[in-house]
Amino acid sequence: MAGIELHSNEGGQALPAWSLPKDAVDRISLPVHWPDRVTREWAWDGAAGAGTRVCILDSGVEADHPTVGGLESAVAISLGDDEEVVVTEDEEGDLSGHGTACAGIVRSLAPECSLSSVRVLGAGFTGTGGVLLAGLRYAVEQGFDVINMSLSTTKKPFASVLHELADSAYFKRTVLVASAHNMPVESYPWRFSSVISVGSHEEPDPFTFFYNPTPPVEFFGRGVNVEVAWLGGRTVTVSGNSFATPHLSGICALIMSKHPELTPFQLKSVLYLTATNVGG
Amino acid sequence: MTNEDFRAAVASGVTGSEDAFRSLLSAIVEVARSIFGAKASSILLLDEDAHELVFEAAVGEGEDSIIGMRFPAGTGIAGWVLATRTPLVIEDVKKDPRFASDVAEDTGYIPSGLMAAPLLNDENALGVLEVLDRPERSQFSLQEMELLGLFANQAAIAVDLLLRARRAKRVLDGDEADLTVVAELAAAMDGLEDRRRTAGFALLRDLAQTLGAR
Numbered sequence: 001m002a003g004i005e006l007h008s009n010e011g012g013q014a015l016p017a018w019s020l021p022k023d024a025v026d027r028i029s030l031p032v033h034w035p036d037r038v039t040r041e042w043a044w045d046g047a048a049g050a051g052t053r054v055c056i057l058d059s060g061v062e063a064d065h066p067t068v069g070g071l072e073s074a075v076a077i078s079l080g081d082d083e084e085v086v087v088t089e090d091e092e093g094d095l096s097g098h099g100t101a102c103a104g105i106v107r108s109l110a111p112e113c114s115l116s117s118v119r120v121l122g123a124g125f126t127g128t129g130g131v132l133l134a135g136l137r138y139a140v141e142q143g144f145d146v147i148n149m150s151l152s153t154t155k156k157p158f159a160s161v162l163h164e165l166a167d168s169a170y171f172k173r174t175v176l177v178a179s180a181h182n183m184p185v186e187s188y189p190w191r192f193s194s195v196i197s198v199g200s201h202e203e204p205d206p207f208t209f210f211y212n213p214t215p216p217v218e219f220f221g222r223g224v225n226v227e228v229a230w231l232g233g234r235t236v237t238v239s240g241n242s243f244a245t246p247h248l249s250g251i252c253a254l255i256m257s258k259h260p261e262l263t264p265f266q267l268k269s270v271l272y273l274t275a276t277n278v279g280g
Numbered sequence: 281m282t283n284e285d286f287r288a289a290v291a292s293g294v295t296g297s298e299d300a301f302r303s304l305l306s307a308i309v310e311v312a313r314s315i316f317g318a319k320a321s322s323i324l325l326l327d328e329d330a331h332e333l334v335f336e337a338a339v340g341e342g343e344d345s346i347i348g349m350r351f352p353a354g355t356g357i358a359g360w361v362l363a364t365r366t367p368l369v370i371e372d373v374k375k376d377p378r379f380a381s382d383v384a385e386d387t388g389y390i391p392s393g394l395m396a397a398p399l400l401n402d403e404n405a406l407g408v409l410e411v412l413d414r415p416e417r418s419q420f421s422l423q424e425m426e427l428l429g430l431f432a433n434q435a436a437i438a439v440d441l442l443l444r445a446r447r448a449k450r451v452l453d454g455d456e457a458d459l460t461v462v463a464e465l466a467a468a469m470d471g472l473e474d475r476r477r478t479a480g481f482a483l484l485r486d487l488a489q490t491l492g493a494r
Contacts, residue, residue: 059360096360098368121363122354151364154400182367183429185400202422225419230370239369239420 031261038273040207040280044251047258049110054253055144056106056246057135057151058099060090061117067104067229074117077135085134095122097230101238102148102246104229109206109250113257116144120151129153133161136176136189140169145256148249150179150242152187162189170194170264175252179245180217191216196252196268200224200244209248211275219271221247298449301442305337308435309409313339315427318414320391322346323399323435324358325407325443333358333408340412357396358408365405367397367428369420395424397432401440409435 020028035042053072063071074090094100103115120135132151139147147169153162166189169176178190180199190197197216200223201208210220223244230236248271255270256262262270274280305323313321320340324333332350353359361368371393391412399406409432414424448463469480 059363095355096357097370098357098360098364121360150366154365179364179366181365182425183400183433185365187365200422224422234372236373237371239422239425240367242364242366242368 032259032266038270038279040274043270043274044254044258047110047254049113049250049253049257051112051260052110052145052253052257053114053116053143054106054110054146054148054249055116055118055139055142056099056103057118057120057139057147057149058102059096059121060092060094060099060119061103061115062094062100062229062231062233063117065100065104065229065233067107067235068100068115069107069111070115071103072114072116074119075138076119076122077131077138079128079130079134083130085138087138090117090119092119092122094119094231097236098150098242101228101230101236101243102150102249105206105226105243105246106148106250106253109247110253110257113250113253116142129155129158133158133165136162136165140165140172140174143172144174146175146177146249146252148177148246150245152178152181152185152190154185154187159188163192165189166192166194173264175256175264175267177245177249177252179240179242182241194264196248196271198241198245198248200239200241206247207251208276209251209271209280210277211272218268219248219275220244221251223247298442298445301438301445302337304438305435305442306339308431308438309337309339312409312411312428312431315431316395316411316414316424318395318411320412322410322412323407323439324362324410325399325439326353326362326405333362336407357394358410361396361398361408362405365398365400367395367425367432369393369395369425371420395428397428399432399436399439401436406436406439406443 060076061068061071061074063074075087076090076092078086078088080086099117099119103117106113107115118135118139120131132153136147136149166176176189176195178195178197180190180197181187189195197218199212199217199220201210201220202224203222204225206222208222212218212220221244223241224239226238226243227235228238228243251271252267255267272278309321309323312318318340320338320342322338323336325336327334327350330350331353333353334350335346335348338346354363357368357370373390373392373394393413393416395411395414397409399409409428411428414420469477472480
């Protein structure tokens with residue numbers, strides 16, 4: 001935990017404090033110097049995503065697609081016979097095109113970020129709650145800065161575990177950016193407050209995004225008539241909430257590369273303050 | 281033979297035939313195609329046992345050969361929509377060689393644009409509604425996405441009924457063939473008009489008494 005050191009154990013190590021005595025207030029050192037006014041210029045001008053690791057949790061990614069420009073890693077998640085989690089290097093790439101599209105969008109916004117693929121969909125498994133959970137847990141354990149996910153599960157038994165996982169990611173400074181559903185479906189984890197949920201607007205500018213004060217969808221990003229990378233090295237035009245999500249992921253990657261010390265809470269605040277309908 | 285099986289048998293007798301539901305699915309894809317001014321529309325259902333998506337209704341180009349065709353459930357655009365339970369719209373599909381090698385090529389009709397929405401019922405994703413090649417003149421809008429979702433919801437209700445009827449029928453075709461007569465009785469009663477129905481019930485009550493049920 002940054003900045004608060006109030007007690008030492010016998011070895012002289014700092015222990016986190018769970019309360020704040022009067023004399024300790026001055027010793028909280030906030031890592032980020034917050035400007036008088038948070039602007040888009042402060043937030044991401046000059047940034048290209050360098051040093052930020054983004055994970056695409058989806059159907060896989062076609063690594064050699066020109067728009068994707070290479071992956072740091074690619075794994076596939078499945079469940080074995082005894083429901084144990086199996087993580088293998090992904091040889092199959094993308095079996096639908098969607099993961100590639102998301103990777104391409106993030107790359108186009110944050111060209112110097114690192115992209116990785118965690119595949120939880122594909123022939124043989126259809127993103128069951130168990131696989132989604134395993135995939136998300138794996139991605140959180142890898143310590144990615146941003147995890148882009150267009151998936152959810154409606155199965156209630158998974159909700160509480162996903163909630164814990166989303167919260168643990170939040171406190172470990174991994175930002176979860178997830179697509180909201182278009183329909184009033186009770187599904188998870190996009191509804192959790194620790195997750196940045198994204199729906200689609202109809203504007204053409206990739207940097208246009210709106211803050212929505214009415215839950216559960218928090219932000220609207222560009223998701224209509226987007227030219228994206230698709231299978232076979234191609235480019236197609238697509239629409240859907242699931243394409244607005246990587247726009248926000250890309251913008252998060254930019255902000256985090258310029259201000260790597262931001263906590264998810266601060267990052268969300270920056271997104272709010274720079275939203276097109278707020279200060280942006 | 282359980283209570284559940286008897287209930288299923290009665291349900292099977294009165295909930296309508298496979299043909300009636302096929303007609304309903306056909307009507308849905310017809311309307312979907314018409315409203316969007318599209319060239320074709322189809323409904324794919326998930327065969328859970330085989331883990332495949334199967335074309336169950338189709339209208340428009342390619343409709344003749346497509347019904348019954350199947351492919352692995354986790355693949356392609358329909359597979360993605362099914363797994364994620366979110367709609368997706370894609371244009372210039374034919375530029376994707378992997379799509380062409382899909383079912384589309386076998387039917388002789390390769391669409392260039394595709395809208396797909398999941399058929400959701402309670403917690404389950406039953407299948408996918410597809411609308412192919414909407415007119416190129418118009419840019420896609422969120423309003424169309426919403427309309428697509430509404431159609432998919434309606435289709436899902438019909439599909440759910442269809443699947444229940446099928447499950448009920450499987451009960452009869454399987455171990456519980458004896459129950460066919462129960463289904464037939466239920467269907468017969470359902471089809472009677474008032475006076476004959478009253479007489480029918482009187483007969484059944486007497487039968488029940490004879491059998492010691494009352």
